Amino acid sequence: MKIRRPSLESRSSVCSFISRDKSTKPVFSVLWSIYPKLLVAIAVMSIGFVAFFLCRHWAYQTELFRVCQVLITGNDRVTEEEILQLSNVTAQDNLLSLDLESIAKSIEGHPWVHSVEVKKKLPDHLMITLKEHTPVAILNSDKMYLIDEQGEIIDRLSIEESVSLPIITGIDPKNIIDNNLTRSHNNRIQKALELISMASKGTRTLGVNNISQIDIAEKDTLILVTSYGSIPFYFDYENLGVQFSRAEKVLYQLYRSGTYKKAVKVELDYGPGKALVSLKH
Structure with a gap:
C-alpha cells in the first residue's frame, strides 16, 4: 500500500503556521509584563495625590500664610x-x-x-x-441725591455736605424707587448729563462751573440756567452738541456786549442755525 505524501505546498503552509504559532506569546505572559508598569503608575499617582493634600493641609494651617x-x-x-x-x-x-x-x-x-x-x-x-463713583450732578427731587455720569443715584446728599455741582430738577419722586430711577427718567437725565459732559471739556464760555441748574421740562425740553447772570437756555433733545456750540457763541456775545444782565431767555431750538434771545426793555 502506497503512502501518499503531502504536497510541497501543504507542507510549507503547515510549517509556516507552526512557526507563527511559536512566535506568538501567551496572553498571560503579555498581561504579566503590563501589570507591573500599571501598578507602578497607580502607586506614583496615589503618592502624588497624598502629597498634594498633605501640602495643601499644611499650607492652610501654617502661620506663614x-x-x-x-x-x-x-x-x-x-x-x-x-x-x-x-x-x-x-x-x-x-x-x-x-x-x-x-x-x-x-x-x-x-x-x-x-x-x-x-x-x-x-x-x-x-x-x-x-x-x-464720581458724582457729576445733584438730583433735586423730594430729597437731594448725588448721581454719577451714568445717571445712577450714588447716595443721598446730607445737609452737612457742601458740594459745588450742577443741580438737575424736574424728576417726580414717584419715579425714584429704592434709590433707583425708572428707565424712562434715567434716559431723560442722560440728556442733561450730556450737557454737563460737554461743559466739562476744556476751558469754555459755558463751562461746568457756569451751570447752576438744568431743569428737565415737558415736551422734551431742557432748561439750562447759568451761574453768572442766571440766563435760561432752552434746549431740545435733538442735536445737543450743535445747540451747545450755539449757546456758547450767544453767551460770549452777551458777555462781550454787556447785555447778559438784560437777557430773559435764549431759545436754541428757534430754527435751523438760529437762536432767539429775549431781552428786558
Whole structure:
C-alpha cells in the first residue's frame, strides 16, 4: 500500500503556521509584563495625590500664610474701616483660603464703590484696589441725591455736605424707587448729563462751573440756567452738541456786549442755525 505524501505546498503552509504559532506569546505572559508598569503608575499617582493634600493641609494651617496686612488703595469717600468690615477678613484668616470673588462682591455692595480688584500677595498680604463713583450732578427731587455720569443715584446728599455741582430738577419722586430711577427718567437725565459732559471739556464760555441748574421740562425740553447772570437756555433733545456750540457763541456775545444782565431767555431750538434771545426793555 502506497503512502501518499503531502504536497510541497501543504507542507510549507503547515510549517509556516507552526512557526507563527511559536512566535506568538501567551496572553498571560503579555498581561504579566503590563501589570507591573500599571501598578507602578497607580502607586506614583496615589503618592502624588497624598502629597498634594498633605501640602495643601499644611499650607492652610501654617502661620506663614496668615493675613498680616490688608493694603487698601483708591478709597476717598469709603473709609478703610468700612472696607475691612465688608470684606470680613481678619488676622486669623489664611491668605490661601480666601475667596477673592466673594470679598470683591461684598465690598461692591457699598453705594460709593463702583468696582473692586482684590489680589493676594504672598506670603501674607491682601491687596484691595477700589474705584469709587464720581458724582457729576445733584438730583433735586423730594430729597437731594448725588448721581454719577451714568445717571445712577450714588447716595443721598446730607445737609452737612457742601458740594459745588450742577443741580438737575424736574424728576417726580414717584419715579425714584429704592434709590433707583425708572428707565424712562434715567434716559431723560442722560440728556442733561450730556450737557454737563460737554461743559466739562476744556476751558469754555459755558463751562461746568457756569451751570447752576438744568431743569428737565415737558415736551422734551431742557432748561439750562447759568451761574453768572442766571440766563435760561432752552434746549431740545435733538442735536445737543450743535445747540451747545450755539449757546456758547450767544453767551460770549452777551458777555462781550454787556447785555447778559438784560437777557430773559435764549431759545436754541428757534430754527435751523438760529437762536432767539429775549431781552428786558
